[in-house]
Structure formats: C-alpha cells, structure tokens
Amino acid sequence: MxxxxxxxxxxxxxxxxxxxxxxxxxxxxxxxxxxxxxxxxxxxxxxxxxxxxxxxxxxxxxxxxxxxxxxxxxxxxxxxxxxxxxxxxxxxxxxxxxxxxxxxxxxxxxxxxxxxxxxSTVQPGYYDYFFAADTINGHIPLMWKTPNSSYYGDSCSLIGINQENYNSFSVEMQSQGPLSCTPSVKHTIYTGQSDKAQVYILKSTNSELQAEVQSRIGNVKNVNWQIAGQNAGSGTMVNHSVIGFQPGYRVKAEIEFESGGIEIIEKVVLPGSPTCDINIDYRKQGHRVPxxxxxxxxxxxxxxxxxxxxxxxxxxxxxxxxxxxxxxxxxxxxxxxxxxxxxxxxxxxxxxxxxxxxxxxxxxxxxxxxxx
Known part of the structure; x- marks a missing residue:
C-alpha cells in the first residue's frame, strides 16, 4: 500500500x-x-x-x-x-x-x-452505549431494535443502560435497503465486560457458508457456531455446506474471550456477495454528568x-x-x-x-x- x-x-x-x-x-x-x-x-x-x-x-x-x-x-x-x-x-x-x-x-x-x-463526573453502574452501522456500501436505510425502543432511519443509535437492570441486553440492526445480503445483525452484550468482536460473512450461497469472527477488543478464545438452528462446530472460522439452504437462514456465533467474557452475534444471511455484509460497531463508556x-x-x-x-x-x-x-x-x-x-x-x-x-x-x- x-x-x-x-x-x-x-x-x-x-x-x-x-x-x-x-x-x-x-x-x-x-x-x-x-x-x-x-x-x-x-x-x-x-x-x-x-x-x-x-x-x-x-x-x-x-x-x-x-x-x-x-x-x-x-x-x-x-x-x-x-x-x-x-x-x-x-x-x-x-x-x-x-x-x-x-x-x-x-x-x-x-x-x-x-x-x-x-x-465531568461518571455515574457509577450506568453506561452509555453508542452503536453505529459498519458497512462498505455507504448509506443503507436501517431499523434499530434496542431494549428501550425500535425506530427507523439512522446510521447510529445511543442507549443508556443501568447495570442493575440489565446484566445483558440485545441490540438488532435490520437493513431496509436492496444492497445488503445480511438483512439483520444482532448483538447480545454483557454489561460487565468490554471485549467485543464481529462476524464477517466471507461466502454465502444456497449450499455453502463461510464466516469468520474477528476481535475488536480482547482476545478470542473460542467460538461455537450454529447455522439454521444446527450446531456447526467451533473455532474462529466456519465453513459449512448444506444442500438446500433457504434464503434468510440464521447464523449464530457464541464468542468466548480469554478474559472470560462472552458475546453472542446472530446474523440473517442471504446468498450473495460478501461485500454487502453489514455489521454493528459500538463502544461503551461510563455515563458522564458534565x-x-x-x-x-x-x-x-x-x-x-x-x-x-x-x-x-x-x-x-x-x-x-x-x-x-x-x-x-x-x-x-x-x-x-x-x-x-x-x-x-x-x-x-x-x-x-x-x-x-x-x-x-x-x-x-x-x-x-x-x-x-
């Protein structure tokens, strides 16, 4: 380069x-x-x-x-x-x-x-999470589903989480546009940890799926995969062949980090080019009183x-x-x-x-x- x-x-x-x-x-x-x-x-x-x-x-x-x-x-x-x-x-x-x-x-x-x-001062036990669409396709209309609400249209989402009320919570982002072969991605996040990862779709056809987990923060220890509700092995990568995949099958990765943390990522995948894959990026910080x-x-x-x-x-x-x-x-x-x-x-x-x-x-x- x-x-x-x-x-x-x-x-x-x-x-x-x-x-x-x-x-x-x-x-x-x-x-x-x-x-x-x-x-x-x-x-x-x-x-x-x-x-x-x-x-x-x-x-x-x-x-x-x-x-x-x-x-x-x-x-x-x-x-x-x-x-x-x-x-x-x-x-x-x-x-x-x-x-x-x-x-x-x-x-x-x-x-x-x-x-x-x-x-600013930080409010103990209360966190701000900032979520953003991560896609190389530019603008794709989105529908967000968070513990607090569901709404349409923005590339980002902000929610406040009280750890006393949420040991874990889920955020889902659904693509409303024609460019995405991943119409939905969902993260289940545990509030007591900071490690996070992404699932990248490397190949998706009617008979074969290749996907990989990559860490954003922390070291990945193991990944347990499910494809269309069936166990599909473990490891940071999965290469799964099944005859008769139907459009819109669900891929689930339960990610274990070396720190002991867990994150669960689920995607609904359509056959197509992996270049239209979408992801969620997010960050967590203590809620500040300015x-x-x-x-x-x-x-x-x-x-x-x-x-x-x-x-x-x-x-x-x-x-x-x-x-x-x-x-x-x-x-x-x-x-x-x-x-x-x-x-x-x-x-x-x-x-x-x-x-x-x-x-x-x-x-x-x-x-x-x-x-x-």
Missing part, C-alpha cells in the same frame, strides 16, 4: 483554516480506506475515501485564544475546495494550558457543543460542488455528533507530528454565510487530527 507523508511547513502553530487554499495543513495522507466519510447531503449520497479520485486526508493543529484547535479534512488539494468535509475539534482551556496537551480528552462523545470529560463550565466543541464544515462552505458554527446549532477516540495513529510515524485517529457519527443542519442551510444525515466515517 502506498503511503505519502508530506510536511507542508515546519511552523507548528501557524496553520491554515479548512477554508484556506494555501496547502490545507501540516500533514497529508494518501491512504486507503482508513480515512473516509459516508453521509447523505440534502438527500444525495456522499461517499469519499482517501486515495480515491484525488482525495487525501489532511491534518493540522494550532493554539488559538489559549485553546487547542485540531483539524481533519478529507479533500482534493485544489485552490478552491469542493465536495470536501472538515472536522474542527476545539478543546477546553484546561487542555491548551496543560504542559502535555492530551487530545484524547477532546476526542469524546457529545453534541455540538459537547462536554469535555475532564470536567460540568457546564468546562466545554469543548466540534465544528463540521462542508464545501459543496461549487465551493460554498456550510458550517455547524452558528448560534443554537442543530445537530448531533459523536466522536470516539481510537488512540495514536501509528502509521504517521514517518511524520514529525503526532496524530490521533478517530471515528465519528451523527446528523447536522449546516448553514452558510448567506443563511442558506444544508442537511447532512447519517454521517459515519474515520478521520485523523494532528496535535503537539
């Missing part, structure tokens, strides 16, 4: 804005498809990936008014940005004034603006096909945006700057300088930011 890491200047704190046209930041990446954005913009699909059609991931940071300001932008490097997305993360003064700024405290969940968790005096913000900027910029930076911004810190981006070691990769999801109404609006829905992707 080809990687290009180019420094666009040695001055660390004098950087361009996302809307400037003088290089767009400190570091550029040509990288597949780790950096991407899937969304709908005024109802039309937006699917951009670094390394495709000239798009690259650009990052920068600066300290502005005593606040650490970190940016990631997915764009084609042209004098005028078009069909480009920029995320600006501004941390609190506590972050900026620290001798060792930690962007991880700014890369946390919250709407626009959102609470910096360095000023300190209103210690805030940080996320700004979302979008440049349309004519170069017009729309932003979430307006009074009483309408939107919901979640950011998950994924830790250091080690592939950036060739650069003298540190980077942190993060995933995000949400919905927002953006406004331009002339007051016109733009609706961005089902935002889901992965970006990076540079920091000191």
């Amino acid at each position: 080809k990687k290009v890491f180019g420094l666009l200047g040695i001055t660390a704190l004098l950087l361009s804005s996302c809307k400037d046209d003088d290089g767009m930041g400190q570091t550029s990446f040509i990288e597949s498809p780790r950096f991407y954005i899937n969304a709908t913009v005024d109802g039309l699909p937006l699917n951009l990936r670094a390394g495709e059609s000239g798009y690259q991931m650009y990052t920068s940071y600066e300290v502005q008014d005593s606040v650490l300001k970190m940016k990631g932008i997915l764009a084609v490097d042209t004098p005028q940005l078009k069909r480009a997305l920029c995320i600006v993360i501004r941390g609190s003064e506590i972050i900026a004034n620290s001798s060792s700024p930690d962007p991880g405290t700014a890369l946390q969940q919250g709407p626009l603006p959102y609470s910096d968790p360095s000023g 300190n209103a005096h210690n805030l940080a913000t996320v700004e979302l900027q979008y440049f349309d096909q004519n170069g017009k910029m729309y932003s979430s930076a307006y009074p009483n911004a309408q939107g919901y945006f979640e950011i998950e810190s994924l830790g250091e981006y080690l592939d950036a070691a060739a650069s003298s700057h540190k980077h942190k990769r993060f995933s995000f999801l949400g919905d927002a109404i953006l406004k331009s300088a002339d007051g016109s609006t733009l609706q961005v829905n089902n935002i889901f992707g992965s970006f990076a930011v540079a920091y000191p």
Whole structure:
C-alpha cells in the first residue's frame, strides 16, 4: 500500500483554516480506506475515501485564544475546495494550558457543543452505549431494535443502560435497503465486560457458508457456531455446506474471550456477495454528568460542488455528533507530528454565510487530527 507523508511547513502553530487554499495543513495522507466519510447531503449520497479520485486526508493543529484547535479534512488539494468535509475539534482551556496537551480528552462523545470529560463526573453502574452501522456500501436505510425502543432511519443509535437492570441486553440492526445480503445483525452484550468482536460473512450461497469472527477488543478464545438452528462446530472460522439452504437462514456465533467474557452475534444471511455484509460497531463508556463550565466543541464544515462552505458554527446549532477516540495513529510515524485517529457519527443542519442551510444525515466515517 502506498503511503505519502508530506510536511507542508515546519511552523507548528501557524496553520491554515479548512477554508484556506494555501496547502490545507501540516500533514497529508494518501491512504486507503482508513480515512473516509459516508453521509447523505440534502438527500444525495456522499461517499469519499482517501486515495480515491484525488482525495487525501489532511491534518493540522494550532493554539488559538489559549485553546487547542485540531483539524481533519478529507479533500482534493485544489485552490478552491469542493465536495470536501472538515472536522474542527476545539478543546477546553484546561487542555491548551496543560504542559502535555492530551487530545484524547477532546476526542469524546457529545453534541455540538459537547462536554469535555475532564470536567465531568461518571455515574457509577450506568453506561452509555453508542452503536453505529459498519458497512462498505455507504448509506443503507436501517431499523434499530434496542431494549428501550425500535425506530427507523439512522446510521447510529445511543442507549443508556443501568447495570442493575440489565446484566445483558440485545441490540438488532435490520437493513431496509436492496444492497445488503445480511438483512439483520444482532448483538447480545454483557454489561460487565468490554471485549467485543464481529462476524464477517466471507461466502454465502444456497449450499455453502463461510464466516469468520474477528476481535475488536480482547482476545478470542473460542467460538461455537450454529447455522439454521444446527450446531456447526467451533473455532474462529466456519465453513459449512448444506444442500438446500433457504434464503434468510440464521447464523449464530457464541464468542468466548480469554478474559472470560462472552458475546453472542446472530446474523440473517442471504446468498450473495460478501461485500454487502453489514455489521454493528459500538463502544461503551461510563455515563458522564458534565460540568457546564468546562466545554469543548466540534465544528463540521462542508464545501459543496461549487465551493460554498456550510458550517455547524452558528448560534443554537442543530445537530448531533459523536466522536470516539481510537488512540495514536501509528502509521504517521514517518511524520514529525503526532496524530490521533478517530471515528465519528451523527446528523447536522449546516448553514452558510448567506443563511442558506444544508442537511447532512447519517454521517459515519474515520478521520485523523494532528496535535503537539
């Protein structure tokens, strides 16, 4: 895989804005498809990936008014940005004034603006779970079923779980679109653990199924499989042949982790290409009660096909945006700057300088930011 890491200047704190046209930041990446954005913009699909059609991931940071300001932008490097997305993360003064700024405290969940968790307290025994559709097909209409409700349409779901009431719970995501050969995926999650995994469909026909479990967090010890209600062996992979499979058979994987944790994943599978497989990704964190005096913000900027910029930076911004810190981006070691990769999801109404609006829905992707 080809990687290009180019420094666009040695001055660390004098950087361009996302809307400037003088290089767009400190570091550029040509990288597949780790950096991407899937969304709908005024109802039309937006699917951009670094390394495709000239798009690259650009990052920068600066300290502005005593606040650490970190940016990631997915764009084609042209004098005028078009069909480009920029995320600006501004941390609190506590972050900026620290001798060792930690962007991880700014890369946390919250709407626009959102609470910096360095000023929050955690409510014991109560957890927030953030669920997102994980698919390479871009936008697929979804139906979510959670312990609290069932609803249609969003690429993400947020639920609060009190451990006293739920030792375990299930979340199901059903595809409502024509592109998916996995019309349903269901996770049974035990609240006392943090390990998690995914089931990937490698091959699905009327007579054969190949599937694999891959860990997201923790080490998998064993997997017990059931296909169409029948035991199908154990191990992280299954290759099962049965004559007369009917469309819509159920695959169930009971996953045991080395830590002793368990997760159960069930999928309804249709014969077809495994490239249309869908999954659920999620994260768990303690429910936070924010300190209103210690805030940080996320700004979302979008440049349309004519170069017009729309932003979430307006009074009483309408939107919901979640950011998950994924830790250091080690592939950036060739650069003298540190980077942190993060995933995000949400919905927002953006406004331009002339007051016109733009609706961005089902935002889901992965970006990076540079920091000191």
